[in-house]
Amino acid sequence: MHKPRQRLGFTRAAIKTLESIGTLEQFLMKHKKDYVDLHRTTEQERDSIEHEVTIFVKSCKEQIDVLRNSINEEDANSKGWLGLKGDNLNADTIAHKHGVVLILSEKLHSVTSQFDQLRAIRFQDAINRVTPRRNRKSTTKSNAAEASASISLDPDMKRDSEVRDNDVSQAAPMRVQEQLLDDETRALQVELNSLLDSVQETETNMVEMSALNHLMSTHVLQQAQQIELLYEQAVEATQNVELGNKELSQAIQRNSSSRTFLLLFLVVLTFSILFLDWYS
Structure with missing residues (x-):
């Protein structure tokens, strides 16, 4: 009664895992447009969708790991003396369960690949938004430089008129104050532009690192499936x-x-010949 209960528990767990993967796929199909279209949702809402998908994927992976561990335990318990299996039916059942786990892993990988494509679209949109911003920033720098140059010329003309209108003793302190204000304004502009550059560069690096991290996790999942396939072959x-x-x-x-029968036949034949020889 114990073994059928284990098989029933494995079947229920496998069906539950398959339903979880199906729920994840339905969730992706439902929020696909909301996640990709920038005009439908905000960044916070897209982050929330991504967080929920990550939780779904993690839960499905944990369920698959539980199934795989249960198979390994059953395989270890079914081995007899010297580590040899004594029941072909049990070995076939274990191989079948490994196949079920492999199918679930491939199904989960297919769903995560769809989400990877959506994330790639989002990351590309983010990079495309950052690149024009840099171009606008360089244009703003040139415009600011021209404006500062024109501003620096206008005060010169104004100061010339003031020099002509006012006394020399009153014009000199005003020129010094205006020059100081201009220098401080230029310094603030340069500092703000440098801060904007660093922030945008950091944003781009974070987007690229996130994309690389997700690609790495995808490759790790593929390697896990290949290892599972190798285990099946083993x-x-x-x-x-x-x-x-x-x-x-x-x-x-x-x-x-056959050797025993042949030896017995030779012994009987020998005694028969001896008996016939004695009898005759």
């Missing part, structure tokens, strides 16, 4: 080796039986 090879050992044992037994 299990199948082990089963083939066990079947070969059984066939070899049966062949040895048949060979031993």
Whole structure:
């Protein structure tokens, strides 16, 4: 009664995991336009959608890991003396469960790939928004430089008129104050422009790092699936080796039986010949 209960529990867990992956796929289809279209939602709402998808994916991965661990435990418990499996039916069941886990992993990877495409579109839009901003910033710098030059010329003309109208002793302090104000204004403009450059560069780097991080996680998932496939092949090879050992044992037994029969036949034949010779 214990083994059927385990199989039933595994089936329920696998169906629950499949339903979770289906729910995740439906969630992506429902919020696909909201996540991609910049005019439908805000950045905070898109971050919220991404956070929920991440939680979904993490939950599905944990469920798949639980299934995989249960299979490994059952496989370890089914091994007999010297680590050899004694039940072909149990081995087939374990191989079937590994196939179920592999299918669930591929299904989850397919859904996450769809979300990766959506994230790539969002990251590209963010980069496209940052690039024109830099161009506008350089244009603003040139305009500010021209404006500051014109401003610096206008006060010169104004100061010339004031020099002509006022006394020399009153014009000199005013020129010094205006020059100081102009210098402070230019320094503030340069500082603000440098801060804007650093902020925009940091934003671009963060977007690129996030994209690379997600691509890396996708590759890690693909490698995990390849490792799972290799494990399936190793299990199948082990089963083939066990079947070969059984066939070899049966062949040895048949060979031993044939030798015993031949020896018995020779002994009986020898005694028969001796008896006939004695009788005659």
